[in-house]
Amino acid sequence: MPVITYREAIKSAMAEEMERDDRVVVMGEDIGLYGGTHLVTDGLLDRFGPKRVMDTPIAEGGFTGAAIGMAMAGMRPIVEMMTWNFSFQAADQIIQNAAKIRYFSGGQASVPLVIRGPNGGGVQLSAQHTHSLEGFYGHFPGLKVVAPATPYDAHGMMIEAIRDPDPVLILEAGALYGTKGDVPEEEYTVPFGKSRIAREGTDITLIGYGRQVNLLLKTAEKLASNEGVDAEVIDLRSIRPFDTETIVDSVKKTNRAVVIEEQWRWFSVASEVAAHLQEHAFDYLDAPVERVSGAEVPAPYARNLEIAAFPGEDDIIDAVNRVLYRRS
Amino acid sequence: MATTRNSKKQRSAAATNGDKPHVPQVSPEQLLELYRKMVLVRYFEEACQTAFRQGKVGGYLHVYIGQEAIATGLLATIQPDDRVITAYRDHAHVLLLGSDPKAVMAELYGKGTGLVKGKGGSMHLFDVEHKFWGGYGIVGGHIPLGVGMAYAQRYLPDNTGITQLYLGDGAIHNGAFHEGANLAGLWGREGLNPCLFVLENNQYGMGTSIERATANTDLISKFDSYAIPRESVDGMDIEAVYEAAVRLTERVRETGSPFALEAMTYRIAPHGAADFLEKYRSKDEVREARKRDPIGLTETKLLDRDIVSEDEITKIRQEYQQLAADAVKFAEESPEPPLEELLTDVYAEPEAVG
Ligand SMILES: Cc1ncc(C[n+]2csc(CCOP(=O)(O)OP(=O)(O)O)c2C)c(N)n1
Numbered sequence: 001m002p003v004i005t006y007r008e009a010i011k012s013a014m015a016e017e018m019e020r021d022d023r024v025v026v027m028g029e030d031i032g033l034y035g036g037t038h039l040v041t042d043g044l045l046d047r048f049g050p051k052r053v054m055d056t057p058i059a060e061g062g063f064t065g066a067a068i069g070m071a072m073a074g075m076r077p078i079v080e081m082m083t084w085n086f087s088f089q090a091a092d093q094i095i096q097n098a099a100k101i102r103y104f105s106g107g108q109a110s111v112p113l114v115i116r117g118p119n120g121g122g123v124q125l126s127a128q129h130t131h132s133l134e135g136f137y138g139h140f141p142g143l144k145v146v147a148p149a150t151p152y153d154a155h156g157m158m159i160e161a162i163r164d165p166d167p168v169l170i171l172e173a174g175a176l177y178g179t180k181g182d183v184p185e186e187e188y189t190v191p192f193g194k195s196r197i198a199r200e201g202t203d204i205t206l207i208g209y210g211r212q213v214n215l216l217l218k219t220a221e222k223l224a225s226n227e228g229v230d231a232e233v234i235d236l237r238s239i240r241p242f243d244t245e246t247i248v249d250s251v252k253k254t255n256r257a258v259v260i261e262e263q264w265r266w267f268s269v270a271s272e273v274a275a276h277l278q279e280h281a282f283d284y285l286d287a288p289v290e291r292v293s294g295a296e297v298p299a300p301y302a303r304n305l306e307i308a309a310f311p312g313e314d315d316i317i318d319a320v321n322r323v324l325y326r327r328s
Numbered sequence: 329m330a331t332t333r334n335s336k337k338q339r340s341a342a343a344t345n346g347d348k349p350h351v352p353q354v355s356p357e358q359l360l361e362l363y364r365k366m367v368l369v370r371y372f373e374e375a376c377q378t379a380f381r382q383g384k385v386g387g388y389l390h391v392y393i394g395q396e397a398i399a400t401g402l403l404a405t406i407q408p409d410d411r412v413i414t415a416y417r418d419h420a421h422v423l424l425l426g427s428d429p430k431a432v433m434a435e436l437y438g439k440g441t442g443l444v445k446g447k448g449g450s451m452h453l454f455d456v457e458h459k460f461w462g463g464y465g466i467v468g469g470h471i472p473l474g475v476g477m478a479y480a481q482r483y484l485p486d487n488t489g490i491t492q493l494y495l496g497d498g499a500i501h502n503g504a505f506h507e508g509a510n511l512a513g514l515w516g517r518e519g520l521n522p523c524l525f526v527l528e529n530n531q532y533g534m535g536t537s538i539e540r541a542t543a544n545t546d547l548i549s550k551f552d553s554y555a556i557p558r559e560s561v562d563g564m565d566i567e568a569v570y571e572a573a574v575r576l577t578e579r580v581r582e583t584g585s586p587f588a589l590e591a592m593t594y595r596i597a598p599h600g601a602a603d604f605l606e607k608y609r610s611k612d613e614v615r616e617a618r619k620r621d622p623i624g625l626t627e628t629k630l631l632d633r634d635i636v637s638e639d640e641i642t643k644i645r646q647e648y649q650q651l652a653a654d655a656v657k658f659a660e661e662s663p664e665p666p667l668e669e670l671l672t673d674v675y676a677e678p679e680a681v682g
């Protein structure tokens with residue numbers, strides 16, 4: 001099986017679908033001539049031409065709205081947000097139009113649109129350029145929100161998203177673009193609403209998504225060798241639709257859970273996971289579910305403050321120990 | 329600092345080659361002072377770019393190299409009640425308004441002695457004492473803010489200030505610009521919007537040239553839709569910028585109505601200090617633009633008019649090179665912000681949520 005980067009995995013999925021289906025077009029800032037600021041679309045302009053690979057002005061509201069119109073009219077647009085931080089300028093279009101048109105048209109119209117791009121922090125981009133928006137967009141009925149953690153998932157979810165009849169937001173982790181993994185050459189998709197057990201274990205369930213999955217896997221190995229704790233790691237993959245079954249089944253086995261996220265805790269994905277567990281696995285829980293989240297502040301610039309603002313290995317280990325009633 | 333300066337022979341040739349004859353409204357002393365400020369900015373920018381490449385400065389870093397004449401000329405007119413607001417290419421503005429270069433450099437280094445305590449970094453410089461109201465990272469996002477500040481300047485009693493609102497050529501396609509400019513035009517009719525829009529037209533928004541971003545490439549004409557009068561100036565010529573700045577700031581101050589000045593310039597540096605791939609423009613184009621480096625042009629004028637000697641130029645350069653080096657040293661030796669700073673400044677009341 002070929003080993004390729006997360007970046008390549010997304011690009012090849014878009015290119016394959018563009019070959020198969022000429023309704024598919026890509027648009028965004030500096031995605032053509034420049035190749036994309038994260039080089040995810042590099043080479044697509046040469047391959048498919050400017051009618052299908054469109055460079056746009058810095059007008060997120062305008063071009064996202066136009067993409068919604070294209071989708072309603074029978075095209076299959078993919079919008080690149082240079083980073084999701086800029087999607088707030090398009091949030092009105094995404095939330096007020098894309099998410100609701102099927103509903104308020106009584107099912108007459110649909111918006112088969114994909115919006116993708118990087119989000120997340122960790123490289124000192126400070127307040128306006130550091131967000132994890134899975135919880136924010138996951139809040140709105142009518143949107144599908146996914147966060148692939150591996151090249152395999154990034155490729156399969158991208159194809160699934162393009163074929164989906166409803167708007168799908170792919171919140172890629174900027175930090176993962178260079179990471180490598182197996183991606184089969186054969187055509188495949190990764191269905192939404194199904195989480196993945198990234199590591200099997202018996203003592204505690206660690207739940208996360210996106211780049212936190214790698215952190216959880218690393219921490220799980222450390223817990224195994226240093227603390228004798230055998231942790232199960234679950235990669236949520238899909239924020240909306242949400243897979244309650246996989247986390248509930250895991251907690252029935254381990255009786256304990258810690259949820260990690262980079263975003264703010266209030267009204268977040270971790271809060272949602274904790275709510276699902278107490279609704280559906282209350283009798284199996286031996287301890288309250290712990291949430292490990294970002295500090296409740298806009299992202300700071302200074303390196304030491306940024307490190308303190310985001311959850312790290314120590315924060316996870318502390319939470320695990322609390323949930324296992326090992327230390328306070 | 330690599331600037332292009334022509335030999336005396338080439339200079340006199342150029343002068344007879346149809347170059348626009350300069351109207352020397354700027355006194356020799358003023359020209360020298362403006363030159364010094366541009367050199368200050370240039371050496372500061374070169375120093376922080378180096379620090380970025382050494383990994384000592386994080387995040388994004390956007391320098392002003394090649395554009396110095398614009399903010400230098402305009403901010404030389406600043407008055408006590410004035411306000412200044414721009415996007416993320418903001419180091420020059422804050423330095424020219426009088427912020428301590430040491431504190432600015434320390435901010436870029438993310439130190440506790442930084443201009444905003446290490447919380448904002450390059451894109452979010454802020455210095456209210458020196459009339460600088462930020463420092464914003466979202467293209468277009470700051471434009472309505474500037475319009476609102478200008479309204480306040482005529483709404484509040486006894487205020488004769490104006491707002492200098494800077495924006496890039498890429499920002500003019502953003503909805504926030506059009507909504508903000510329309511309001512400025514509307515409120516300006518009643519004398520309630522002393523806003524001087526300064527369009528820093530450096531030909532590119534990241535990798536996108538003007539003609540690839542709009543069908544109406546006469547960017548400043550977009551202000552016509554909002555009944556905001558406008559003009560364009562050679563943004564590489566400090567005298568031209570300064571002359572326009574004096575005239576237009578006076579006009580805006582007196583009328584309370586907005587005006588739009590387009591300064592034609594060129595972004596000699598890459599968009600951000602981390603950008604090396606420049607597939608969207610040719611090396612020749614950049615080389616060509618360097619010939620009109622505003623600092624080189626000014627040196628030529630200073631020498632031609634016998635305002636300074638080559639030796640004095642060298643001395644001035646050394647002075648500001650040293651100033652930038654001192655700022656770097658200060659930044660390097662400064663402590664990180666204390667961890668308690670993480671939770672402060674979220675709300676006026678210190679109690680944090682969560
Ligand atoms: C809303 C938004 N979209 C995209 C970006 C990414 N971005 C940062 S700077 C920039 C180009 C802006 O160009 P211009 O306004 O001409 O300013 P310049 O960088 O040339 O000074 C882009 C696209 C952003 N910061 N905000």
Ligand SMILES: [Mg+2]
Nearest residue numbers: 496497532533
């Ligand atoms: Mg520009």
